[in-house]
Amino acid sequence: MEPGTSAPATAPPEGARLDFLLVADMVAPGSRVLDVGCGDGSLLALLRDRRGVDGRGIEISREGVNACLAKGLPVIQGDADTDLADYPDDAFDYVILSQTIQATRRPKVVLEHLLRIGRRAIVSFPNFGHWRVRLDLLLKGRMPVTDNLPYAWHDTPNIHFCTIRDFVELCREVGARMERAAALDAGGRPVRVALPWWAWNLLGEQGVFLLTRRESGPDR
Amino acid sequence: MTSALPPPEPRNQVDDPSSPVARFGADEPLMLDAGVPLAPWQIAYQTYGTLNAERSNAILVCHALTGDQHVANPNPVTGKPGWWTTMVGPSKPLDTDRFFVICANVIGGCMGTTGPASTDPRTGQPYALDFPVITIRDMVRAQAALIDRLGIESLFCVVGGSMGGMQVLQWAASYPERVFAALPIATAARHSAQNIAFHEVGRQAVMADPDWRGGRYLVEGTRPAKGLAVARMGAHITYLSEMALHRKFGRNYQDRSAPTFSFDADFQIESYLRYQGLSFVERFDANSYLYVTRAMDYFDLAAEHGGSLARAFKGSATRFCVISFSSDWLFPTADSRAIVHALNAAAASVAFVEVESDKGHDAFLLDEPEMFAAARGFIDAAARARGLS
Numbered sequence: 001m002e003p004g005t006s007a008p009a010t011a012p013p014e015g016a017r018l019d020f021l022l023v024a025d026m027v028a029p030g031s032r033v034l035d036v037g038c039g040d041g042s043l044l045a046l047l048r049d050r051r052g053v054d055g056r057g058i059e060i061s062r063e064g065v066n067a068c069l070a071k072g073l074p075v076i077q078g079d080a081d082t083d084l085a086d087y088p089d090d091a092f093d094y095v096i097l098s099q100t101i102q103a104t105r106r107p108k109v110v111l112e113h114l115l116r117i118g119r120r121a122i123v124s125f126p127n128f129g130h131w132r133v134r135l136d137l138l139l140k141g142r143m144p145v146t147d148n149l150p151y152a153w154h155d156t157p158n159i160h161f162c163t164i165r166d167f168v169e170l171c172r173e174v175g176a177r178m179e180r181a182a183a184l185d186a187g188g189r190p191v192r193v194a195l196p197w198w199a200w201n202l203l204g205e206q207g208v209f210l211l212t213r214r215e216s217g218p219d220r
Numbered sequence: 221m222t223s224a225l226p227p228p229e230p231r232n233q234v235d236d237p238s239s240p241v242a243r244f245g246a247d248e249p250l251m252l253d254a255g256v257p258l259a260p261w262q263i264a265y266q267t268y269g270t271l272n273a274e275r276s277n278a279i280l281v282c283h284a285l286t287g288d289q290h291v292a293n294p295n296p297v298t299g300k301p302g303w304w305t306t307m308v309g310p311s312k313p314l315d316t317d318r319f320f321v322i323c324a325n326v327i328g329g330c331m332g333t334t335g336p337a338s339t340d341p342r343t344g345q346p347y348a349l350d351f352p353v354i355t356i357r358d359m360v361r362a363q364a365a366l367i368d369r370l371g372i373e374s375l376f377c378v379v380g381g382s383m384g385g386m387q388v389l390q391w392a393a394s395y396p397e398r399v400f401a402a403l404p405i406a407t408a409a410r411h412s413a414q415n416i417a418f419h420e421v422g423r424q425a426v427m428a429d430p431d432w433r434g435g436r437y438l439v440e441g442t443r444p445a446k447g448l449a450v451a452r453m454g455a456h457i458t459y460l461s462e463m464a465l466h467r468k469f470g471r472n473y474q475d476r477s478a479p480t481f482s483f484d485a486d487f488q489i490e491s492y493l494r495y496q497g498l499s500f501v502e503r504f505d506a507n508s509y510l511y512v513t514r515a516m517d518y519f520d521l522a523a524e525h526g527g528s529l530a531r532a533f534k535g536s537a538t539r540f541c542v543i544s545f546s547s548d549w550l551f552p553t554a555d556s557r558a559i560v561h562a563l564n565a566a567a568a569s570v571a572f573v574e575v576e577s578d579k580g581h582d583a584f585l586l587d588e589p590e591m592f593a594a595a596r597g598f599i600d601a602a603a604r605a606r607g608l609s
Contacts, residue, residue, distance in 0.1 A: 065572075066597055068597075069541065070596075074539065074569040074570055076564075077572050088565055
């Protein structure tokens with residue numbers, strides 16, 4: 001598979017549902033949403049049906065686009081790395097990048113586009129800082145292959161893994177303000193709040209962030 | 221339904237087609253972009269399926285350059301099956317068990333809609349080059365008059381490929397409130413310089429034929445068959461892809477094992493093109509070819525809106541699905557993306573699929589399961605949104 005928007009980075013459908021519910025909870029009812037790398041449109045359909053959202057999608061795979069069409073979702077076949085540039089500023093209330101940033105060629109550019117196109121951005125990604133990943137590397141000395149990350153290192157669409165801490169640093173670089181943040185466990189349930197970053201980075205299998213543009217520019 | 225057609229015989233399909241015709245009198249002129257009214261005029265069409273009580277299930281199919289209204293029934297001139305039986309019919313993506321499908325011959329055509337081969341009531345002779353130059357918007361205007369005549373306020377869907385796709389875009393731009401869903405396939409919002417160039421070669425081939433007689437061949441009893449055949453041969457190449465040509469013909473010889481060292485049709489591809497050219501002249505009028513190619517050349521939807529394609533679709537509530545084919549070099553995917561970008565910029569609802577195919581521009585007329593799946597998904601979801609069963 002080409003690196004791009006469709007990459008199913010993590011496998012668990014049950015977990016994905018909880019993760020989607022958390023994302024849906026961050027979206028104000030009736031807003032305009034662009035889901036980048038929307039796969040088969042499950043999240044968009046959920047947002048439409050539960051939050052009355054006017055949703056659009058970008059998806060790289062034809063199978064995904066066809067599945068979206070069958071759900072009545074307006075989804076464009078395209079690549080997050082190249083196509084986001086065509087969207088005007090402030091075109092959407094929210095731009096969602098769910099489990100996709102690690103499959104993009106230029107995550108920083110993609111994130112900058114999200115913050116430009118949407119008034120808010122929601123980004124979720126698998127946390128490479130999770131203790132199981134660290135343990136695998138430490139004990140086996142090999143790249144981890146788990147149920148959630150089922151690809152061998154040479155055959156993965158996920159080319160830019162990061163940890164929660166890395167992502168927080170990237171947000172600072174591009175001048176994004178973190179309005180809400182959550183770390184999810186293997187089941188997709190939020191890790192109890194009020195932990196320091198390093199603990200989230202260790203315990204979270206996924207990070208979910210609600211971001212806004214910092215009008216004053218990058219925070220140094 | 222029009223399954224039972226009269227035997228395909230010497231019948232003047234231009235003035236008296238073997239399909240329903242809507243006639244408009246001297247008091248109902250068609251106002252043309254060229255600035256002149258056309259009256260009287262007529263438009264020939266076919267319908268399939270049944271219009272529901274709410275009149276909400278009508279789909280208008282727009283045909284391509286040399287197509288006609290016989291989209292899903294045998295063609296009365298050639299006897300061959302309709303040109304889009306892959307898409308239109310019971311249980312097909314444009315399901316005639318559920319939808320009322322309409323297809324009309326375009327203005328400027330030669331299968332029953334007024335065009336250069338039609339009789340000019342002022343002279344009693346064919347219009348020939350006295351026929352005004354027409355545009356894609358004129359074609360759509362004529363279709364809108366037909367849709368009015370059929371008592372349909374709003375179309376459930378307008379669909380078409382190539383020149384038909386241009387009409388779909390023009391419908392959505394000119395009558396957004398009358399188009400619930402739009403499905404433009406393998407098309408562009410403006411005709412490219414390269415495509416205008418190909419069309420000009422075709423027109424020059426027609427006009428260089430001594431039998432064209434300044435366009436007055438119908439009166440003078442000749443036919444510019446050679447010129448029109450050459451035009452068709454050239455155009456046909458542009459509809460295919462190198463891959464498709466190679467797969468079908470390669471450098472294979474036709475009915476021989478060695479070259480004849482002559483200009484016979486030694487190669488299969490040559491004999492195929494000659495056949496395509498010859499069979500085309502049997503069913504198409506040479507002047508009509510000049511007019512419809514010209515209409516495509518003039519098409520530039522952005523130009524109508526101050527150069528901004530997005531403005532053409534501003535505030536549109538129509539749901540769009542744009543389909544392109546990866547090996548189409550006549551209307552490449554980039555053209556479809558330009559439409560999609562404009563629709564996005566106009567905040568319109570748009571879906572887009574590029575179908576992987578090596579069959580070139582012609583793919584939209586052929587058996588392309590990916591296209592059927594996309595069209596079916598889009599149409600079915602739109603039907604649910606409109607409350608159609």
